[in-house]
Amino acid sequence: MEDVHVVVDLLRSPSAPPVPVETLAEAVATARSLGTAVEVCGAEVLDGLDLPRRAAVEAALAEGVHNAVVHAPGAAVEVDLFVRDGVVVAEAVTLGPGPRARGFRDVPSRAGAGLAVAAERLAPVGGLLRTDLDADGTHRLHVEVPR
Numbered sequence: 517m518e519d520v521h522v523v524v525d526l527l528r529s530p531s532a533p534p535v536p537v538e539t540l541a542e543a544v545a546t547a548r549s550l551g552t553a554v555e556v557c558g559a560e561v562l563d564g565l566d567l568p569r570r571a572a573v574e575a576a577l578a579e580g581v582h583n584a585v586v587h588a589p590g591a592a593v594e595v596d597l598f599v600r601d602g603v604v605v606a607e608a609v610t611l612g613p614g615p616r617a618r619g620f621r622d623v624p625s626r627a628g629a630g631l632a633v634a635a636e637r638l639a640p641v642g643g644l645l646r647t648d649l650d651a652d653g654t655h656r657l658h659v660e661v662p663r
Contacts, residue, residue: 543558555595557595561573561597561604564663573661575634576645580595583657587610588612593608594609595607605660607655608657608659609655609656610656624660643659643662644660
């Protein structure tokens with residue numbers, strides 16, 4: 517397993533070519549085709565971002581939708597995007613049980629390739645990614661990126 521982590525780390529290095537990412541629309545379509553109810557509000561906010569910021573936000577949200585399908589099957593997902601004080605804020609909220617950690621936390625580099633890579637894509641464009649798990653099992657993926 518350690519060999520796999522070495523290869524993933526090499527692929528994630530800054531000198532590696534960019535990896536194609538799933539768009540938010542593609543992730544939502546896939547989730548819906550698998551029976552997950554997904555509601556998206558404010559997607560037009562993405563239109564105001566340059567390509568690197570948009571790609572980073574979409575990749576993070578797509579990962580959040582994907583994780584909901586995998587880790588909380590049957591739970592509904594709400595994706596909200598809005599602008600606050602010149603910052604694009606995006607959240608993917610899974611309304612149901614998910615991972616058992618509690619409280620907002622920074623995503624560690626070994627949290628899982630998906631969230632770690634999403635955080636790494638956001639960093640160069642000034643963005644951040646945090647996750648939270650409420651006591652009722654609601655999982656929140658929180659993304660911020662300057663406009």
